[in-house]
Every structure is written in C-alpha cells, then in structure tokens.
Amino acid sequence: MLSKVIAARIARLVATLFAVSLLTFLMVEQLPGDPILAILPPEALDDLENIERIRSELRLDDPVLTRYGRWVGNAMQGDLGKSYITDQPVSDAIKDRIPVTIELAFLATLIAALAAIPIGAFSAYHEGGRFDRIASAFTTTALSIPAFLAGIFFIWLFTLKFNWLPSSGWNRITDKGIVANLKTAILPAGALSLAALAINARLIRADMIGTLKEDYILSARAKGLRSRYILMRHALRPSSLTAITVFGLQFGGLIGGTVVIETVFALPGLGTRLISGIYQRDVMMIQGITLFIATVYVVVNLFVDLLYLLLDPRIRRQ
Amino acid sequence: MADATTHLGDAPLLVVEDLATHFAIDAGLVRAVDGVSFKLYPGQTLGIVGESGSGKTVLARTIMRLNLGGNVRTSGHVRFLEKDLLDVPISDMTRIWGREIAMVFQDPMTSLNPVVKIGRQVTEHVRKHFGISKAEARNLAIELLQSVRIPEAEARFESFPHELSGGMRQRVSIAIALACNPKLLFADEPTTALDVTVQHQILNLLGMQQQERDMAMVLVTHDLGVVAGRTDEIIVMYAGKIVEQANTSEIFHRTSHPYTEALLRSIPKIDQPSHTRLAAIAGRPPDLADSLQGCSFSPRCPYAQERCFEEDPQLEALATDHLSACWYPVGTPENQAAWEKNLSAGRPSTLAIANGQIVDDVSVQLPSGTS
Numbered sequence: 126m127l128s129k130v131i132a133a134r135i136a137r138l139v140a141t142l143f144a145v146s147l148l149t150f151l152m153v154e155q156l157p158g159d160p161i162l163a164i165l166p167p168e169a170l171d172d173l174e175n176i177e178r179i180r181s182e183l184r185l186d187d188p189v190l191t192r193y194g195r196w197v198g199n200a201m202q203g204d205l206g207k208s209y210i211t212d213q214p215v216s217d218a219i220k221d222r223i224p225v226t227i228e229l230a231f232l233a234t235l236i237a238a239l240a241a242i243p244i245g246a247f248s249a250y251h252e253g254g255r256f257d258r259i260a261s262a263f264t265t266t267a268l269s270i271p272a273f274l275a276g277i278f279f280i281w282l283f284t285l286k287f288n289w290l291p292s293s294g295w296n297r298i299t300d301k302g303i304v305a306n307l308k309t310a311i312l313p314a315g316a317l318s319l320a321a322l323a324i325n326a327r328l329i330r331a332d333m334i335g336t337l338k339e340d341y342i343l344s345a346r347a348k349g350l351r352s353r354y355i356l357m358r359h360a361l362r363p364s365s366l367t368a369i370t371v372f373g374l375q376f377g378g379l380i381g382g383t384v385v386i387e388t389v390f391a392l393p394g395l396g397t398r399l400i401s402g403i404y405q406r407d408v409m410m411i412q413g414i415t416l417f418i419a420t421v422y423v424v425v426n427l428f429v430d431l432l433y434l435l436l437d438p439r440i441r442r443q
Numbered sequence: 444m445a446d447a448t449t450h451l452g453d454a455p456l457l458v459v460e461d462l463a464t465h466f467a468i469d470a471g472l473v474r475a476v477d478g479v480s481f482k483l484y485p486g487q488t489l490g491i492v493g494e495s496g497s498g499k500t501v502l503a504r505t506i507m508r509l510n511l512g513g514n515v516r517t518s519g520h521v522r523f524l525e526k527d528l529l530d531v532p533i534s535d536m537t538r539i540w541g542r543e544i545a546m547v548f549q550d551p552m553t554s555l556n557p558v559v560k561i562g563r564q565v566t567e568h569v570r571k572h573f574g575i576s577k578a579e580a581r582n583l584a585i586e587l588l589q590s591v592r593i594p595e596a597e598a599r600f601e602s603f604p605h606e607l608s609g610g611m612r613q614r615v616s617i618a619i620a621l622a623c624n625p626k627l628l629f630a631d632e633p634t635t636a637l638d639v640t641v642q643h644q645i646l647n648l649l650g651m652q653q654q655e656r657d658m659a660m661v662l663v664t665h666d667l668g669v670v671a672g673r674t675d676e677i678i679v680m681y682a683g684k685i686v687e688q689a690n691t692s693e694i695f696h697r698t699s700h701p702y703t704e705a706l707l708r709s710i711p712k713i714d715q716p717s718h719t720r721l722a723a724i725a726g727r728p729p730d731l732a733d734s735l736q737g738c739s740f741s742p743r744c745p746y747a748q749e750r751c752f753e754e755d756p757q758l759e760a761l762a763t764d765h766l767s768a769c770w771y772p773v774g775t776p777e778n779q780a781a782w783e784k785n786l787s788a789g790r791p792s793t794l795a796i797a798n799g800q801i802v803d804d805v806s807v808q809l810p811s812g813t814s
Binding site for chain 2: 339340341343344345346347348349350351354358359362363
C-alpha cells in the first residue's frame with residue numbers, strides 16, 4: 126500500500142520533470158537573438174560560412190524536437206552539456222555554485238521555521254492580545270517587503286551603519302570555517318527568509334488557534350500541565366504537520382528565490398550564474414540550471430510527502 | 444439518607460454555594476448555571492442529571508474552573524479542601540488539576556491527543572505533580588493501565604490512541620484521571636459516546652476504582668438509568684437550576700418534580716411490549732438567553748397551572764434531604780387535581796402523556812381551562 130503510494134509519487138515526479146524540461150527548452154528557444162552570434166567575437170560575424178560551420182558543429186541546425194530529444198537524453202545520463210561560451214560543462218558549473226545556493230536556501234528556511242514557531246504559537250495562545258497584535262503588524266510588514274529591498278536595508282543597517290557584517294562576497298566553509306562563512310551568509314539568508322517567516326508565523330498561528338480548541342487540549346489542562354508544556358507538546362505537533370509541508374515547499378522555492386538575493390549580495394551562487402547565462406545567451410547553461418532547480422524542487426517535495434508519513438502516526442499505519 | 448448519616452462526622456469535601464455561571468453573548472446573558480448549591484462528602488458519589496443544555500457540564504467545568512473564556516462571569520463559592528476554588532488564581536489551579544481534582548471527558552475519541560503516545564499521556568502529569576523519574580512513571584502507568592483492565596498494558600504504553608477502540612480509550616482516560624489519586628473525580632458523560640455494551644463495563648470500572656481509592660465522584664449524565672444504583676445522591680438540573688435533589692432511592696421511589704418524572708418516563712423499559720413508542724418529553728429546553736418568567740419547565744409540564752407561568756418555585760425541603768422546586772409536586776393531591784384540570788382542558792403536553800404520544804410543539808402554553 127505504502128510502496129504503491131510512493132511509486133505513484135515518483136511517476137508523477139518524472140512526468141513533472143519532463144514537462145519542465147520541455148517548457149524550459151521551448152522558452153529558451155524563443156529568446157530573441159542567435160546563440161551563435163553571442164559566441165563569436167564581433168569581427169567574426171561577417172564570415173557566414175564560418176557561422177554555418179559552427180552551427181552544424183554544435184548541431185544547432187537540427188530540428189527543434191531532435192535537439193530537445195538529444196538534450197533530455199543526455200540529461201538523463203547526467204550530461205547537461207557544455208557552455209557555448211566558456212566550454213565549461215554545465216554540471217561542473219552547478220557543482221561549483223550549488224553549495225552557496227543550497228546553504229542560503231537552507232539557512233533561510235531554518236530561520237523562517239525556527240522564528241515562526243514561537244511567534245505563531247504565542248500569538249495563537251494569546252489570540253487578540255498585545256503580543257498577537259505586534260506579531261501581526263510585523264508579519265504584514267515582512268510580507269509586503271520584497272527580499273531584495275530587505276537585503277538593501279540590511280546592508281545599510283548592518284554594514285554601513287554598524288559595520289558588523291560584510292555587504293557582499295562569500296566565505297566558503299571549507300576555506301575559512303563556519304563562523305566566517307555565516308558572517309557572509311546571514312544577511313542574505315535573513316533577507317531571503319522574511320516573507321517565508323511571515324507566512325509561517327501566520328500559518329502556525331491559524332492552525333494552533335484551531336488546535337487549541339480541541340478537546341485534548343482541555344483534557345491536558347485538566348491534568349494540571351503548564352501552559353507552555355501544553356503549547357509545545359500537545360498543540361504544536363498536530364499543528365506542525367501543515368507547517369512541515371510548507372517548510373519543505375519553501376526550501377524548494379527558495380532555491381529558485383536566491384537568484385535575486387545572490388545578485389544583491391554579489392554571491393557566487395547558482396542564481397548569479399543563471400543570470401549571467403541569460404545575458405550571454407548561454408543556452409545550455411540556462412536550460413541546465415533551470416532543469417536542475419526544478420529537479421531539486423520536486424525531489425524536495427517528494428521528501429516532504431514522505432516526512433508527513435513519519436510525523437503523523439495515523440497516516441503511517443494506513 | 445443512609446449515606447448522608449454515615450458521613451455526618453466527616454467534613455464535606457466539596458461545598459458549592461449559590462454558584463452561578465453566566466455567559467455574556469450578543470443575544471443577552473446566558474444563565475448556564477444559576478444559583479446551584481450542594482455538598483459532597485469524601486468517598487461519596489453525586490449524580491448530576493439533565494438534558495443537553497441543562498447546564499450540567501458547565502456546572503462541572505465551573506467547579507473545576509475549566510470553561511474559561513473572556514465572557515464568563517462566575518459568582519458564588521466552591522469550597523474544596525479549605526479553599527474557595529473561585530478565589531484561586533488560574534496559575535495555581537495547575538497544582539490542583541489532575542492532582543486533587545481530575546476529570547474524565549465525554550468523548551475518548553477527541554479527549555486524547557492523537558499524536559502523543561498513550562504512555563506519555565498517562566504519565567506526563569504524574570511526573571509533573573510528583574517529580575518522579577521516567578522509569579518510575581512507566582511502572583506506575585503500566586500498573587494503572589492494568590488496573591483499568593487494559594490487556595497487554597506494556598505494549599499499549601507505546602501505542603497511539605487511534606490504535607485502541609473507544610472503550611479502551613475511555614479506560615485510558617480513566618487511568619489518566621486516576622493517576623495522581625485525586626480526591627475528587629468528575630466524570631462528564633463518560634459513557635455517552637460509547638457502545639451500549641461497553642457502557643456498563645466503564646461505569647462498573649469507575650465505581651470499583653472509586654471504592655478502592657475512597658474517592659468522591661461527580662457523575663454527570665443525561666441518563667437516569669446510568670446513575671441508578673451507582674450514586675448516593677442525585678441532583679436533577681433544568682435550565683441551569685437544581686429542580687430536585689435527594690438521595691438516589693428517594694428520587695426513584697418518591698419522585699417529586701415533574702421534570703424528574705418525565706426523565707424517568709423516558710427510560711425505555713424492558714417489560715414493555717416491543718414497538719412501544721419511546722416516551723419523549725414534549726418541547727425543548729428553554730433558550731437560556733431569554734429572561735424567563737415563572738417556572739422554566741412550565742411550558743413543557745403536563746401539570747402546569749397559571750401560577751407556574753408567573754412565579755418561579757424555589758427549592759424547598761419536602762422531607763429531610765429531599766429538595767424539590769415545584770408548586771404541584773408529583774404524588775400530592777394538588778398535583779392530581781392539576782393533572783385532571785389540564786386533561787379536561789385538553790392541554791397538548793398533558794394529553795400526549797395520557798395517550799402516549801410525542802408532542803414537539805408546545806407553543807400553546809396556557810391551559811385554556813385555567814384562564
């Protein structure tokens with residue numbers, strides 16, 4: 126039963142990825158401008174024979190579907206092709222850039238989750254009270270500020286005003302250790318997390334308000350347990366099921382969402398590479414990175430579904 | 444009465460005096476509990492009986508101080524162990540709840556947390572109240588689960604509530620309530636949500652545990668059949684007030700209030716021929732947000748006379764330890780006269796009982812013969 130469910134989910138995942146790959150391919154195909162013209166230096170553009178030779182070397186003269194089929198076929202074997210501009214294999218570029226993006230998305234998800242749990246829980250417990258009203262004002266603000274603006278504000282506050290943290294650049298954990306790494310990561314991750322944090326806090330609050338009305342909360346009170354214990358032990362876990370799903374989806378979403386924030390903080394992540402790929406008409410790079418981000422997103426979703434099974438014993442036994 | 448005398452030497456465990464719980468809502472003030480007084484002695488069992496909406500659950504939760512919300516107003520006194528519970532700050536109630544006073548709730552499907560293991564739910568408050576170790580708590584819990592007749596108690600310790608049947612879950616709830624050896628146990632309709640076959644087992648279990656532990660118990664129910672033979676004293680509630688109060692055999696043998704009589708009549712009897720219509724009480728309990736004039740049962744009462752619609756009868760002693768609030772108590776000549784008068788005047792709720800019919804509409808209230 127359970128394995129059937131998992132098999133069905135995996136089949137759906139594969140179908141989704143095919144759709145994503147096709148859409149990406151067609152979209153890049155629609156980009157104005159000829160990739161060959163972007164590859165060649167301006168003085169080489171007059172030599173039409175040369176252009177056609179390169180086009181057939183790169184097999185860009187094949188029909189669209191043939192090229193799509195070749196790309197997907199290779200991608201399934203782990204070969205995402207090479208950049209037309211730098212000749213760097215796309216998978217190498219991803220390998221090189223992914224740690225920054227993953228770390229940012231992970232940190233942002235973590236901040237959003239950890240901060241939202243107490244905010245949401247106590248707002249729900251004191252529904253309509255002072256804490257609830259302040260938290261609500263904060264979440265409204267956080268939701269209406271775009272991440273890049275929050276990033277710019279953070280740079281102004283923490284770099285220009287207090288000079289606590291650097292405004293750009295990246296220290297790799299492997300080179301400089303975790304503290305130096307976090308110094309460069311915390312501002313972009315914080316800016317990235319704000320909207321997700323606000324959504325989570327509201328979600329947890331709404332869910333907890335419902336949970337706190339359940340009979341088992343009343344019976345927990347009648348046992349003489351303390352409010353904080355009831356909140357954390359008895360109310361949070363039933364409410365966390367929805368939250369966990371959202372956390373997972375956010376992580377997937379934030380991997381794509383880092384594109385803008387990496388640019389603001391000039392970080393060597395996947396997003397900045399994707400952007401430069403778009404500027405340079407680096408077709409293979411755009412396709413490869415987009416497909417990779419989509420893959421991470423759907424795989425994360427699958428794991429979220431499986432985690433759900435672990436967390437809710439009622440689902441687990443079915 | 445025998446029980447009242449055996450406890451004469453003891454101080455009462457719980458004294459409720461003129462307790463009132465009012466909810467302020469948009470439609471007005473709901474008098475869910477209105478001037479209730481009673482005493483409960485150690486080891487005694489009190490039955491609180493009434494229809495849905497009669498205020499019995501609110502009464503139990505007011506005494507425990509559990510039905511809290513911003514719009515509740517409580518007055519009166521609840522003396523328990525030298526303290527007036529209504530004066531205890533809520534933060535200090537956590538030391539009384541579960542330890543001195545415990546509660547078994549109506550629906551074991553919803554009163555246990557679905558994602559917390561049985562073991563933790565049985566032990567967490569014991570550990571909090573007595574500060575015992577995890578291992579000690581585990582042993583105690585297994586002992587408790589065994590004492591409430593849960594098979595394979597050790598395995599059940601690791602189970603989640605959904606893996607148990609309704610009856611088993613209610614046993615778990617009872618084990619939770621008994622865990623700290625409380626002096627007073629509230630059982631709020633503990634069998635209403637259960638199969639009929641399981642109801643008796645649960646009631647017997649409660650009774651046995653109560654005797655073993657010499658614990659006082661308040662059994663809240665809508666079913667007089669449930670309390671028969673299991674309580675020392677019975678309080679019958681209607682529209683937030685006590686309408687009759689006496690020891691159990693007195694209430695059954697010398698029923699005084701027409702509402703109690705109606706409740707008794709509505710218990711199906713085994714010696715009735717099959718397909719006999721169940722006796723229902725005509726009409727519905729009154730909306731407590733309306734201000735009532737006269738006796739609140741009068742619109743549904745087969746004996747109601749003019750006086751009943753104008754003056755609210757007070758709870759008065761008919762005999763020692765038998766209180767009733769009625770102008771025409773059952774079994775008196777006045778009651779008989781009122782019955783005949785209503786019958787000849789054709790009052791629908793009276794005729795319905797005379798003919799064994801069910802009447803839902805009691806909008807025709809005044810017996811025409813009396814005006």
